[in-house]
Amino acid sequence: MVRHTPESVWKHSPCFKSMNSVQNKSILIFLLASIGLIAFPHINHIPKAVFAFFYLLLSWRFIGIWKQNWLPNKPVIFLLTVCGLALLYSQYHGVFGRDAGTRLFVTALALKLLEIKSERDLYLITYLAFIVAASQFLYEQSLLMAAYILFVCSILLATLVCLNSTKLQPFTALKTAGIILVQAIPMAVILFILFPRVEAPKWMLFNEKHQAKAGLSDSMEPGSISDLGMSDELVFRVKFTGALPPPPQRYWRGPVLSYTDGKKWTQVKDLRFRPILDKPVFTGLPYQYTLLMEPQDKNWVFALEMPADYALPLSQNANYQLVTLENPDKRTEYKITSYPGYNTGAITRIEYKDAMQLPGDPSDKIKQLVKQLHGFDSTSDYFINELLNHFRKEDFHYTLTPPLMEENPLETFLFETRYGFCSHYAAAFVYLLRVANIPARVVTGYQGGELNKVGNFLEIRQADAHAWAEVWLENKGWVRFDPTAAIAPERIERNINIDQLMPGGIINYMPADAAQAAFNWLKQSRQLWSNIDYHWQRWVINYDNKNQSGFLSSLGITDIKAMLYWMVGSIGLITALLSWLLLYQKQQAIDPVVRLYNRFCQKIAKRGLLRGPCEGAKDFAGRVKIKLPEKATSIDQITDLFIKLHYGKNSTPDDFKLFKKRVKSFKI
Amino acid sequence: MNRLSLKERFQLSRFFSGEKAVDEPVKLTHRRIFILPTYRGLNFAILTAFLLLMAFVYNNNLVYLLTFLLASIFFITILHSYKALAGLVLQKGQSKPVFAGEAAGFTIYINNPVDVERFNLQIKLEQPESLTIKPQSKTCVTLYSLTQKRGWHTAGTVTLSSTYPFGLFRVWSPIRFNLKALVYPKPSLQERPFPEMPSTNIQKGFSQKGTDDFYGLKGYQPGDSIKHIHWKAFAKGQGLFSKQYSSDSSEEIWLNYDNAPGHNTEERLSQLCRWVIDAERIGIPYGFSLPGLKLSPDNGTTHTRKCLEALALF
Numbered sequence: 001m002v003r004h005t006p007e008s009v010w011k012h013s014p015c016f017k018s019m020n021s022v023q024n025k026s027i028l029i030f031l032l033a034s035i036g037l038i039a040f041p042h043i044n045h046i047p048k049a050v051f052a053f054f055y056l057l058l059s060w061r062f063i064g065i066w067k068q069n070w071l072p073n074k075p076v077i078f079l080l081t082v083c084g085l086a087l088l089y090s091q092y093h094g095v096f097g098r099d100a101g102t103r104l105f106v107t108a109l110a111l112k113l114l115e116i117k118s119e120r121d122l123y124l125i126t127y128l129a130f131i132v133a134a135s136q137f138l139y140e141q142s143l144l145m146a147a148y149i150l151f152v153c154s155i156l157l158a159t160l161v162c163l164n165s166t167k168l169q170p171f172t173a174l175k176t177a178g179i180i181l182v183q184a185i186p187m188a189v190i191l192f193i194l195f196p197r198v199e200a201p202k203w204m205l206f207n208e209k210h211q212a213k214a215g216l217s218d219s220m221e222p223g224s225i226s227d228l229g230m231s232d233e234l235v236f237r238v239k240f241t242g243a244l245p246p247p248p249q250r251y252w253r254g255p256v257l258s259y260t261d262g263k264k265w266t267q268v269k270d271l272r273f274r275p276i277l278d279k280p281v282f283t284g285l286p287y288q289y290t291l292l293m294e295p296q297d298k299n300w301v302f303a304l305e306m307p308a309d310y311a312l313p314l315s316q317n318a319n320y321q322l323v324t325l326e327n328p329d330k331r332t333e334y335k336i337t338s339y340p341g342y343n344t345g346a347i348t349r350i351e352y353k354d355a356m357q358l359p360g361d362p363s364d365k366i367k368q369l370v371k372q373l374h375g376f377d378s379t380s381d382y383f384i385n386e387l388l389n390h391f392r393k394e395d396f397h398y399t400l401t402p403p404l405m406e407e408n409p410l411e412t413f414l415f416e417t418r419y420g421f422c423s424h425y426a427a428a429f430v431y432l433l434r435v436a437n438i439p440a441r442v443v444t445g446y447q448g449g450e451l452n453k454v455g456n457f458l459e460i461r462q463a464d465a466h467a468w469a470e471v472w473l474e475n476k477g478w479v480r481f482d483p484t485a486a487i488a489p490e491r492i493e494r495n496i497n498i499d500q501l502m503p504g505g506i507i508n509y510m511p512a513d514a515a516q517a518a519f520n521w522l523k524q525s526r527q528l529w530s531n532i533d534y535h536w537q538r539w540v541i542n543y544d545n546k547n548q549s550g551f552l553s554s555l556g557i558t559d560i561k562a563m564l565y566w567m568v569g570s571i572g573l574i575t576a577l578l579s580w581l582l583l584y585q586k587q588q589a590i591d592p593v594v595r596l597y598n599r600f601c602q603k604i605a606k607r608g609l610l611r612g613p614c615e616g617a618k619d620f621a622g623r624v625k626i627k628l629p630e631k632a633t634s635i636d637q638i639t640d641l642f643i644k645l646h647y648g649k650n651s652t653p654d655d656f657k658l659f660k661k662r663v664k665s666f667k668i
Numbered sequence: 669m670n671r672l673s674l675k676e677r678f679q680l681s682r683f684f685s686g687e688k689a690v691d692e693p694v695k696l697t698h699r700r701i702f703i704l705p706t707y708r709g710l711n712f713a714i715l716t717a718f719l720l721l722m723a724f725v726y727n728n729n730l731v732y733l734l735t736f737l738l739a740s741i742f743f744i745t746i747l748h749s750y751k752a753l754a755g756l757v758l759q760k761g762q763s764k765p766v767f768a769g770e771a772a773g774f775t776i777y778i779n780n781p782v783d784v785e786r787f788n789l790q791i792k793l794e795q796p797e798s799l800t801i802k803p804q805s806k807t808c809v810t811l812y813s814l815t816q817k818r819g820w821h822t823a824g825t826v827t828l829s830s831t832y833p834f835g836l837f838r839v840w841s842p843i844r845f846n847l848k849a850l851v852y853p854k855p856s857l858q859e860r861p862f863p864e865m866p867s868t869n870i871q872k873g874f875s876q877k878g879t880d881d882f883y884g885l886k887g888y889q890p891g892d893s894i895k896h897i898h899w900k901a902f903a904k905g906q907g908l909f910s911k912q913y914s915s916d917s918s919e920e921i922w923l924n925y926d927n928a929p930g931h932n933t934e935e936r937l938s939q940l941c942r943w944v945i946d947a948e949r950i951g952i953p954y955g956f957s958l959p960g961l962k963l964s965p966d967n968g969t970t971h972t973r974k975c976l977e978a979l980a981l982f
Contacts, residue, residue: 098726123708123835127715130738134719137730146730153734157741160834165787166798176833180748184740191736192729199727543729575743582747583754610691612761 026170027162028065031122032058034155035113038133039106041148045139047091050103053084057110064114072114081111102135122163126156143536154178183582187574194552194567196560197545216254216444216465218298220265222402222409222423234294235446235464236302237534239457241288245304247448249340251468251480252302252460254445256319262359263409265427265442267319280320280477282308283341291334292538299324301334302445302460305480309337318351319443320344320478331542344477347439355439355472362435365411375436380473383436387429388486394418396425398488422447425483426467439472443480453524455531593645593656596663600638603668604628617642631668638662672699685825686842693759693779696828700841701753703746709836712742742836749839752789752830755782756801758843761808765850765976767941771812772821772849778828779806790829815851818937818980823847852976853934855942862943862952863927886910893951893967920965921947922955923975937979944975958982 036058043051057080064071072080084107091103109128116122133149133156157177162170236252257265287304301314301322310316313325314334326332347355362370370376373386395418402419405412410431413424420428426442433440447466449458468482543551557563601611604624611620621639625632641659645651672687683702694700705713716739723731761775774793778801780786786801793811801807813823826847829840888897888908898909923943930936940956947954948967955965956975963974 120708123711127711130715130734131718131722134722134731134734137728137734138722138726141728141730146733149730149734150737153737157834160836161832164831164833164835165800180741180744180833181737184737184744187740187743188733188736191739192733195732195736197727198724540733541729544727575747578744579747582751605692608691 024162024166025065027122027159028116030155030159030162030170030173031125032062032065032113034152034159035109035125035129035132037152037155038129038136038149039109041136041140041145042102042106042132045136046099046103046106049087050091050106053087054106054110057113061113061116077111077114080114084111098135098138102132102138105131105135119163122159126159129156141541143533150181154181157181183578187571190567190570190574192543193548194557194563194570196563197543197548199545216298216300218255218267220257220423220427220442220444220467221263222405222413222420222427233462235296235460235462236291236293237457237459237537238292238304238449239290239455241290243287244451244458245287245340248485249304250448250458251305251443251466251482252446252449252464253305253307253321253443254300254302255321255443256470257442257444258354259357260359260427260431268354279308280306280342280344282306282339283343284339286337286339288335288337291336292534292542293324293332293334294537295329295331297329299326301336303336304338305340306342307336307338311335331537333538333542333547342477343475347472347477351472352439355441356434356437358431358434362431363411365415366432366435369414370432370435373432375432380436380438380471383438384433384471384481387432388481388483391425391429391483391486396420396487398484422467422484425487426469429469429481429483433469433471441470443468443470447482450527452527452530452534454528455534457531457534459530459534591646593642593659596660597638597642597646600642600663600666603666606668617646628668631666634662634666638666682842684842686827686844689844689846691760691846693757694843694845696753696756696758696841698750698754700843701750701839702841703749703837703839705836706831706838709742709745712738712834712836716742741834745834745836748833749830749837751784752786752832753828753839753841755784756780756786756828758826758828758845760845760847763847763849765852765973765980766815766821767852768815768818768854771814772823772851773810773812774823774826774845774847774849775808775810776826776845777806777808780804786830787832788830790827792827792829793823793825813847813849815849818851818853818934820981821849821851823849850977850980852980853937853941855945856935856938858939858942859946860929860939860942862921862947862954863924890968890970893948895951920953920955922957922965923947925958933982937982941976941979944972944979948972 036055039051039054039058061071088100088103088107105128109125109132112121112125112128116125130153133153136145136149154174154177157180158170158174161173161176165173255267258268259266286308289304291301291303293301301324303310303322306320307316307322310322311334314322314336315325316322322334322336324332324334370383373383373390375383375387378386397419398421399419402413402421402424403417405417409424410428413420414428430440430442444465444467446460446464447468448464449460451457452459466484468480468484470478471481473479539547552558552563557566597617601620604611607628609624609627615623617639621635625635628635638659641655641662645655645659676682676687687700716735719731719735719738722728723735757779759777759779761777763772763774766772776791778789778791778799780801780803783803785803788798788800790796790798791809791811794813797809797811799807799809811823811826813821815821823845825842825844827840827842829838831838886909888910892910896911898911901907901909923940925936925940928936928939928943930939940958944954944956948971951967953965953967954975956963956978958978961978963971963978
């Protein structure tokens with residue numbers, strides 16, 4: 001007789017178990033590694049000191065996995081907490097808001113890491129890590145970041161799986177977490193689409209100064225735009241509903257610069273809004289397009305010349321430039337219609353004054369040049385033509401890295417260096433026209449754009465920044481002239497190939513030869529990626545109140561009640577599908593002989609005689625016969641047949657039929 | 669599985685102590701599986717609420733997406749929790765008799781007939797045990813329940829539970845089997861000499877060791893003490909023989925309820941129990957009598973069992 005001592009039983013107390021999981025190395029490695037990964041992209045977002053503090057404590061805890069004694073005790077943890085708070089205070093940025101909140105959570109997570117006593121602490125750390133993961137999105141919302149965070153979250157979830165299944169291998173845990181994550185995606189997407197987006201009330205918005213974003217400046221000093229010319233950064237994307245305008249017409253209008261001090265060109269101070277009725281007369285076919293602006297620090301929207309129809313929050317200023325009334329910090333989509341042909345009509349007195357302004361008397365050298373080109377004694381058209389020819393015929397060059405022109409840049413450019421880019425040419429052109437008494441002004445903006453063949457939209461990058469001139473002509477109104485086109489028509493016809501721009505060198509235009517083919521696959525993959533990114537920005541990042549109602553009404557969901565019904569309905573459907581997928585258990589294909597025998601056993605079980613899990617058929621029959629002597633013969637027959645069919649070698653189909661008949665007729 | 673009446677279906681006890689006790693194997697289905705979030709699960713819900721607030725304030729769609737993803741995971745975990753137990757078949761096994769004060773062991777067979785591995789199940793009668801069951805396999809676990817009194821000991825509810833996969837939900841299934849174990853009286857701690865038998869002609873102060881004088885061999889009969897088997901002969905392949913001792917015939921004793929010392933029934937039974945064990949160990953044939961029961965002198969496990977059963981159920 002074995003005596004069971006109770007002591008042997010009490011081993012698995014809950015306390016014992018939780019101690020185990022806290023000291024379980026693989027769980028800790030998993031958790032700490034995922035936390036290290038989750039906080040890493042913050043390297044650019046939080047002060048270096050806070051970042052270093054976090055990774056110092058993380059490494060400390062990591063070493064502590066193997067050297068338990070090295071972990072800090074309570075007073076040290078208290079000191080570290082004080083340090084952390086002091087660090088936060090020294091980087092003081094308020095209590096609320098993105099930056100302060102992120103720092104607070106990162107520091108709290110680091111401190112909590114050193115105090116892992118129970119399973120509860122592990123959960124708290126995991127939850128804090130999820131918050132830190134979410135805070136990454138407040139800084140960066142790219143597709144890559146989303147994929148990265150998704151990956152790290154699956155490691156965090158795998159940690160939880162490890163905690164709840166002690167014998168599981170880390171890789172299997174990761175797989176389990178991944179599977180559940182994938183199963184959760186459809187429901188998350190439904191929620192994402194249907195969850196009502198409401199703008200947060202104003203008091204909840206924390207006004208924070210974000211880093212200045214690159215863009216066109218509101219002034220132009222030939223030479224100041226060269227950096228922008230090199231930047232590959234995306235400014236906006238345009239998707240046309242119909243045909244695309246030909247490349248020479250792709251002028252995206254930005255600020256108009258009328259005032260010059262001889263070196264620098266700036267906007268005139270007093271920019272009034274143009275009365276709605278005072279619209280140009282449009283001719284030609286309209287271009288309808290959606291313009292997706294990347295976050296900007298200025299409220300300019302670069303419409304195709306000349307914008308005709310637009311909706312709030314857009315409005316047009318006196319220079320026909322579109323500006324938005326909303327915060328440009330957010331990626332926003334606008335629907336605009338433009339006409340390639342337009343006539344702005346008469347010039348106003350103020351416009352005329354601004355377009356004729358000169359910084360003092362022009363020098364004799366310049367007057368000489370204007371005179372030589374018949375500036376003073378012919379029509380405007382003739383002079384403009386002469387001037388463009390002058391640029392074309394003389395030894396003028398187009399370069400993105402012109403020599404510095406500190407003193408009297410105009411004359412230096414026109415008579416000495418003759419190397420320059422769009423700003424130089426536009427500035428010189430406008431200046432000379434004004435000398436010749438023709439109203440002219442500089443328009444800045446973007447020109448061209450790369451067609452993404454995959455998504456059929458234009459991408460306009462900082463490299464496409466451009467400056468051209470606008471001249472007021474009798475009966476025509478403001479007319480666009482691009483002196484750069486005269487000197488480097490390729491600049492307008494085709495885009496600069498940024499990839500081939502060598503610093504300091506003269507720009508290479510892509511020749512249509514083998515070199516291009518070599519870069520083709522690179523370009524294609526880049527376009528594919530741009531297309532994905534475009535849709536990501538447009539449909540995911542930018543999916544706001546407006547987009548949502550637009551998208552949902554196209555599905556026939558118009559009010560919040562319908563939204564709710566759809567949400568509940570689709571979640572129910574997904575749940576039903578998942579339940580079926582997860583819970584439908586394939587029954588083993590049971591041998592029909594065994595199935596019949598089980599039926600026989602079930603019949604006997606009605607009398608309270610159960611076949612033990614490991615009881616042989618013969619033993620069972622023997623036991624049953626004692627209790628049911630009147631059935632002894634049929635029990636024996638069935639048992640013998642079962643043994644013959646199930647274990648024996650030479651059983652016949654007839655045996656099975658007999659067996660089936662006997663089991664069926666067996667009554668109790 | 670038998671059907672539940674409406675009244676039974678709404679009984680709160682179903683959640684904690686399970687349905688009425690059964691003998692048949694129990695398959696775990698939606699009727700017997702219950703799921704509730706743990707404290708950790710509730711905290712997870714608070715986390716998602718916090719993230720939702722964050723997404724709302726910053727109007728950040730990726731934070732929204734993360735929030736909804738976590739919320740969906742929370743929701744889907746309910747299905748996975750259910751899957752952790754669903755389909756398992758529990759069956760009760762035999763239990764062995766124990767002495768009062770010891771833990772009675774109940775064997776429970778758990779069959780996992782499907783292709784799903786069950787991780788970290790907790791099965792609990794009085795103390796939890798954790799186990800993992802491979803796909804399409806059976807396992808058995810012995811659960812212990814402390815006994816106090818002699819007689820039939822009935823075990824309560826067996827609870828199978830799991831927090832797999834994330835610990836956000838606890839899924840449990842309370843099952844009651846007719847788990848009964850026979851509990852013998854606790855053997856008295858005091859060592860007392862066997863009672864004197866007036867009917868037999870043995871001198872006072874006889875040696876308790878009745879195995880002194882070897883008398884001869886006889887053919888083994890089931891029930892003969894294992895200690896008396898002539899192993900040497902058996903090893904030589906001569907068959908099973910039991911050694912006969914001269915004292916065997918003369919030194920039989922009677923363990924009688926009336927002769928047992930003790931202030932009350934329990935003490936007397938306890939003493940009798942002790943004597944039965946001692947006599948069996950030494951190998952003296954002992955007769956046994958309780959009011960209403962008389963077993964003629966004998967040896968062997970069957971005899972001992974009969975005596976102890978009688979004591980347990982007296």
